[in-house]
Amino acid sequence: MCGIVGYIGTQTATEILISGLERLEYRGYDSAGVATVSEGKIQCVKAKGKLYNLREKLEREVNHSQIGIGHTRWATHGKPEEHNAHPHLDTLEGIAVVQNGIIENYRELREELIQQGTEFTSETDTEVIPHLIAQCLHGSDLSLLDAVRQTIPRLKGAFAIAVISAERPYELIVARQQAPIILGFGQGEFFCASDITALLPHTRAVLSLDNGEMARMTPLGVEIYSFAGDRLSKFPRTLDWNPVQVEKQGFRHYMLKEIYEQPAVVRTCLESYLNPNWHADEQPDFSPVNLGLTAHLCDNLEHIQILACGTSWHASLVGKYLLEQLANIPTTVDYASEFRYSPKPLIPNTLTIGVTQSGETADTIAALEAERARRENLEPKLQAKLLGITNRPESTLAQVVDRLINTQAGIEIGVAATKTFVAQVMGFYFLALDLAYRRQTLSNQRIGEIIEGLRGIPPQIEKIIETQADYIEELAHDFTQETEDFIFIGRGINFPIALEGALKLKEISYIHAEAYPAGEMKHGPIALLDHKVPVVAIAMPGSVYEKVISNAQEAKARDARLIGVTSAMNAQEAAHTFNDVLTVPGVEELISPILAVVPLQMLAYHIAAIKGLDVDQPRNLAKSVTVE
Incomplete structure (x- = not known):
């Protein structure tokens, strides 16, 4: 739940890093820090609390480095104090690392390193990583990429990391295992970040690393490798997002702006998924809703189970009501964090729906993966059918499920979800109507009445x-x-x-x-x-x-x-x-x-x-x- 930013190029790194972190501050704001390489040394500046504290410190520094990594923290291991802030360095301060995620076996690694004489300066799980990388490099001719690659198998958990080295000032290494990291491609400069929002001011060309992948970024370009060391061929995609979407646009807070954006979000959903050629009085032979769902997912359903957390769980409860009352399908809603440890009995022809605003919610992703694994190699009626509902179609969720419903809400910055909740509920209306049509549990006339009611929602929210x-x-x-x-x-x-x-x-x-x-x-x-x-x-x-x-x-x-x-x-x-x-x-x-x-x-x-x-x-x- 932390935010990572990295940069290598021709500009001064610190301003790019701090402005990127400001766009990621919704991911964590207990403490923050940046590390750069200058004159063969790592310069690391950290501050407790909100990012303005770090910015004030950086304004007192003179630093023209053109490579660096930054981090804004949501505390997991260790209190939100400056010494626990990222980046973390090895003993000789030659390696700097930022991390998003959790290293589950850090206690064993930490104890092993302490017995070898390593001194720790924080209570975090992350600090073991620079020490392990430094061990690989000590007395060897390994590249920084290979040192990171040799370290990764020792780390258990979900993480994304970015690494720089004082002795290798022209490369930045990034690795992903179950936590998001995105690369950005500019003109003679390259970026990495936990979320696209940090990259929007600089580039529209982005590439998401998949699990088990790492990247070597230099001023000459970006190389992608598997954890096994195989060179991979991947290509960036072009975003159609506008940087203005992540500005307050005159509102006092992002949350207020996002409340006011809800009519537009609902309009976008209606335009995206309702079939304009469907008319109830013409007895059409095609669905009123175009979600692109396959017969494999929808036919012969006997049960739907929904996995979600927080606000998404509440949207799912509305979805349960709609799916049962409109499509006549028994539906359960489970907390994703509980489901993976106490899964329900296997029911034939079950559709499992994961609902997550970010598409990166660890509990929901893990629960979906566990559901697919336990149904693998069973008879066809028991095999997994997975559907995702998210606001981020480029997220990890897309790699886990068979099909996505993109809620079309646009970027939401406020931590308290508003427009994404409404968009998720709209997704459930569309799904329930589609299934009701396929199963003929509602007349076309009744479906038409509900659709007309939904079409009236945007001006009604505006009136409220x-x-x-x-x-x-x-x-x-x-x-x-x-x-x-x-x-x-x-x-x-x-x-x-x-x-x-x-x-x-x-x-x-x-x-x-x-x-x-x-x-x-x-x-x-x-x-x-x-x-x-x-x-x-x-x-x-x-x-x-x-x-x-x-x-x-x-x-x-x-x-x-x-x-x-x-x-x-x-x-x-x-x-x-x-x-x-x-x-x-x-x-x-x-x-x-x-x-x-x-x-x-x-x-x-x-x-x-x-x-x-x-x-x-x-x-x-x-x-x-x-x-x-």
């Missing part, structure tokens, strides 16, 4: 933002001082929205928040309620509306302040129950989750912003969780 933003910001002031707990409740398809609302609030405001099915309040959680605990109820018109209102009344009887998210058509009636009403345009219950989540995102945002917290980079979190 236009009419509710000021009111929600004003309301947020009431919860920034003494409020320590929030309860969110919902039922049916909107219970996952209650979960997502609670997660957004706790992630960025640090207010404890929990979500419950509304009917479960009286079975225990109601004991928590008093006038200090606000309750947010998602009460959208539909099959469970009256039940949610009744459950909210139970909370009101315990003096809780009630905030209702409901249809504008019900606002007057809802005012009799709720102290505060957040309205969304009237839609059928099946479509309502995408609208209901928007006021909850805005409420969480404004509470955190008014408290003066770092909305985009909340404490202890990182955007792409690439460690278990």
